[in-house]
Amino acid sequence: EAGVTQSPTHLIKTRGQQATLRCSPISGHTSVYWYQQALGLGLQFLLWYDEGEERNRGNFPPRFSGRQFPNYSSELNVNALELEDSALYLCASSLGFTGFGYTFGSGTRLTVV
Amino acid sequence: DAKTTQPNSMESNEEEPVHLPCNHSTISGTDYIHWYRQLPSQGPEYVIHGLTSNVNNRMASLAIAEDRKSSTLILHRATLRDAAVYYCILSRRGGGGATNKLIFGTGTLLAVQP
Numbered sequence: 001e002a003g004v005t006q007s008p009t010h011l012i013k014t015r016g017q018q019a020t021l022r023c024s025p026i027s028g029h030t031s032v033y034w035y036q037q038a039l040g041l042g043l044q045f046l047l048w049y050d051e052g053e054e055r056n057r058g059n060f061p062p063r064f065s066g067r068q069f070p071n072y073s074s075e076l077n078v079n080a081l082e083l084e085d086s087a088l089y090l091c092a093s094s095l096g097f098t099g100f101g102y103t104f105g106s107g108t109r110l111t112v113v
Numbered sequence: 114d115a116k117t118t119q120p121n122s123m124e125s126n127e128e129e130p131v132h133l134p135c136n137h138s139t140i141s142g143t144d145y146i147h148w149y150r151q152l153p154s155q156g157p158e159y160v161i162h163g164l165t166s167n168v169n170n171r172m173a174s175l176a177i178a179e180d181r182k183s184s185t186l187i188l189h190r191a192t193l194r195d196a197a198v199y200y201c202i203l204s205r206r207g208g209g210g211a212t213n214k215l216i217f218g219t220g221t222l223l224a225v226q227p
Contacts, residue, residue: 035217041219042218042219043157043217044217045217092156101159101162102157102215104156104158105156107156
């Protein structure tokens with residue numbers, strides 16, 4: 001069974017540009033979660049999508065947005081990139097409203113220069 | 114959100130048991146206790162979870178205090194591959210009874226010496 005896949009693995013952008021990160025959940029999983037992990041820090045919750053809808057949002061500015069597609073894959077968009085947005089962005093999926101057994105991808109390393 | 118408190122770091126010797134503590138004094142009755150670990154350059158990996166009773170699986174054991182205000186992750190025989198950051202997390206129910214986001218703390222960095 002394929003795990004959670006994220007693309008690209010690495011992304012380098014210039015300050016002010018937009019970044020798009022993609023996540024494919026485990027087959028059958030309907031919930032997708034996005035987390036940001038800045039260097040040396042813990043994971044900060046960004047967004048939760050389930051059945052195509054945004055269910056919850058962390059304490060991040062509106063320039064962090066996303067969506068979930070009918071096939072449950074998800075996209076995270078970061079507009080007007082700032083240097084401090086440089087981080088590892090992790091996606092996780094789970095079976096809907098279980099809260100258990102989150103499976104994480106290996107992440108996208110975003111570097112803003 | 115309910116918070117957890119873990120030591121920043123711990124050390125263990127290979128083949129010895131490891132007890133990783135976690136305090137969660139503000140836990141509510143319906144919060145589950147989860148443990149994840151993150152190896153270098155990888156996403157977090159599920160280890161174990163529980164509600165009230167102690168739990169065992171192939172990776173570890175979870176001992177939950179009777180008042181649920183603390184728990185301990187037990188690795189029975191540490192190996193070099195167990196060196197990772199271990200996160201103790203409470204899953205907080207959202208609106209409508211749904212369990213949603215996991216709130217990660219800073220975790221415990223476990224070093225395993227050969």
